[in-house]
Amino acid sequence: xxxxxxxxxxxxxxxxxxxxxxxxxxxxxxxxxxxxxxxxxxxxxxxxxxxxxxxxxxxxxxxxxxxxxxxxxxxxxxxxxxxxxxxxxxxxxxxxxxxxxxxxxxxxxxxxxxxxxxxxxxxxxxxxxxxxxxxxxxxxxxxxxxxxxxxxxxxxxxxxxxxxxxxxxxxxxxxxxxxxxxxxxxxxxxxxxxxxxxxxxxxxxxxxxxxxxxxxxxxxxxxxxxxxxxxxxxxxxxxxxxxxxxxxxxxxxxxxxxxxxxxxxxxxxxxxxxxxxxxxxxxxxxxxxx
Numbered sequence: 451x452x453x454x455x456x457x458x459x460x461x462x463x464x465x466x467x468x469x470x471x472x473x474x475x476x477x478x479x480x481x482x483x484x485x486x487x488x489x490x491x492x493x494x495x496x497x498x499x500x501x502x503x504x505x506x507x508x509x510x511x512x513x514x515x516x517x518x519x520x521x522x523x524x525x526x527x528x529x530x531x532x533x534x535x536x537x538x539x540x541x542x543x544x545x546x547x548x549x550x551x552x553x554x555x556x557x558x559x560x561x562x563x564x565x566x567x568x569x570x571x572x573x574x575x576x577x578x579x580x581x582x583x584x585x586x587x588x589x590x591x592x593x594x595x596x597x598x599x600x601x602x603x604x605x606x607x608x609x610x611x612x613x614x615x616x617x618x619x620x621x622x623x624x625x626x627x628x629x630x631x632x633x634x635x636x637x638x639x640x641x642x643x644x645x646x647x648x649x650x651x652x653x654x655x656x657x658x659x660x661x662x663x664x665x666x667x668x669x670x671x672x673x674x675x676x677x678x679x680x681x682x683x684x685x686x687x688x689x690x691x692x693x694x695x696x697x698x699x700x701x702x703x704x705x706x707x708x709x710x711x712x713x714x715x716x717x718x719x720x721x722x723x724x725x726x727x728x729x730x731x732x733x734x735x736x737x738x739x740x
């Protein structure tokens with residue numbers, strides 16, 4: 451039986467690099483970076499899909515620098531809005547399923563209990579607004595799609611909070627981390643596992659009720675300060691870490707004070723249970739320390 455083909459855009463992202471290192475036997479996966487397929491270029495995207503056929507597209511391409519997006523909104527919109535529109539139209543024209551990654555930053559953080567998929571978004575910054583527009587375009591263009599909102603992503607690749615804390619622990623005597631923003635870390639391999647589970651469920655089930663919007667992160671909640679403490683407990687026990695409020699940082703972009711994503715839908719609808727963020731972090735740190 452011929453293997454289903456999956457295109458990965460944003461091959462140089464945390465998720466792209468993570469997936470490339472995983473052993474996946476049941477699909478044929480084609481990785482394209484921004485240098486080989488720039489999703490923001492309409493003609494390039496059209497020509498690419500005219501020449502190549504896929505069953506699924508995992509859109510990992512994104513402009514994710516939250517602070518820089520405030521100064522360069524056009525660059526952010528080119529990828530997170532125009533690029534997504536180009537892929538959504540290609541999915542419509544060439545009949546493949548688009549799986550698009552979005553963010554907890556579509557919310558304003560006023561809720562104080564886990565956000566469900568039906569909650570009204572209200573982004574506080576350019577990045578969150580661009581990701582919300584991308585979601586809306588996917589919904590307008592397609593009947594069958596997957597949008598997965600995630601949060602606080604980390605992996606062994608690229609810049610992320612966990613790697614930054616590890617590096618700072620080698621240089622700084624005291625670390626200061628905000629204790630007034632609550633969310634949930636997401637270990638990239640766990641998100642990849644969930645995406646592949648979605649695809650396999652789609653292949654196994656002929657009904658259309660699987661498609662739509664999902665929230666995925668690891669289970670539980672924490673603050674950046676507590677997250678940092680857990681990292682240092684494993685990595686640099688004697689390092690001093692101090693909780694501070696976010697107003698101590700002169701950050702260009704506002705961030706939601708609370709952005710925990712509810713996993714009730716994936717548990718009820720897909721029978722999928724994410725593991726606790728502490729367990730995932732422990733696995734990562736054991737491997738990363740080697």
